[in-house]
Amino acid sequence: xxxxxxxxxxxxxxxxxxxxxxxxxxxxxxxxxxxxxxxxxxxxxxxxxxxxxxxxxxxxxxxxxxxxxxxxxxxxxxxxxxxxxxxxxxxxxxxxxxxxxxxxxxxxxxxxxxxxxxxxxxxxxxxxxxxxxxxxxxxxxxxxxxxxxxxxxxxxxxxxxxxxxxxxxxxxxxxxxxxxx
Numbered sequence: 001x002x003x004x005x006x007x008x009x010x011x012x013x014x015x016x017x018x019x020x021x022x023x024x025x026x027x028x029x030x031x032x033x034x035x036x037x038x039x040x041x042x043x044x045x046x047x048x049x050x051x052x053x054x055x056x057x058x059x060x061x062x063x064x065x066x067x068x069x070x071x072x073x074x075x076x077x078x079x080x081x082x083x084x085x086x087x088x089x090x091x092x093x094x095x096x097x098x099x100x101x102x103x104x105x106x107x108x109x110x111x112x113x114x115x116x117x118x119x120x121x122x123x124x125x126x127x128x129x130x131x132x133x134x135x136x137x138x139x140x141x142x143x144x145x146x147x148x149x150x151x152x153x154x155x156x157x158x159x160x161x162x163x164x165x166x167x168x169x170x171x172x173x174x175x176x177x178x179x180x181x
Contacts, residue, residue, distance in 0.1 A: 003047055003048055006047075007043075007044055007047045010056065011040050011043075011044075014040070014057075014060060015036060015040065018035075018036040018039060018040065018060065018064055019032050019033060019036045020032075020121075021061070021064060021117060021118075021121060021122055022035040022036045022039075022064060022068065024105065024113075024117040024121050025064075025065070025068045025110075025113060025114060025117050026068060026071070027102060027105065027106045031071070034071075035064060035067050035068055035071065036064065038067045039060060039063040039064040039067050040060075042063050042067070043056070043059065043060050043063055046059070058128065058131065058132060061118065061122065061124070061132050062131070062132040062133075062134070065114050065118070065132055065133060068110065068114065069110055069111070069114065072110040100155060101155065103154075104150075104151050104154040104155050105117075105151070107150070107154060108147050108150060108151070111133070111143060112143050112144075112146060112147035112150075113147070114133060115129055115133065115140055115143040115144050115147060116144065116147045116148070116151070118132060118133070119140075119144055126140050126141060126144075
């Protein structure tokens with residue numbers, strides 16, 4: 001099997017997961033698709049240089065996060081985000097709790113949002129997130145703690161307003177009871 005065929009097989013398997021992770025990072029399916037494609041294009045360019053094939057997932061995640069952070073830095077202040085498009089695709093209505101969670105996630109700064117998504121969606125360890133983000137484990141822990149505190153406050157208020165059950169079902173504690181990993 002040639003390296004191009006190996007990459008095509010890898011990309012086919014990894015694309016859905018990358019799109020979902022990118023969506024959680026940016027909150028928009030169209031941008032998520034672009035970020036996933038950008039990440040896969042960059043991984044393809046480096047495919048032969050990746051020495052350990054078992055590290056390709058970590059490399060791809062790091063490439064995705066870097067693409068997301070670069071996209072956020074390039075975003076102009078003059079852009080106006082809208083919650084609807086002129087021609088909307090038919091979609092099933094999303095549960096109210098999911099919308100509240102996505103809104104709360106969107107309120108986080110980009111690096112904090114990346115840490116939360118990588119830690120709690122992609123289920124990476126503190127060390128793995130630090131490696132992907134290119135920072136120290138202490139930085140990951142502090143970003144995670146501040147982000148979770150903010151999410152608890154925002155979601156607590158939103159849940160109280162809507163009369164929904166407690167936020168513990170949405171933002172729970174990590175296994176072992178420690179949010180610092």
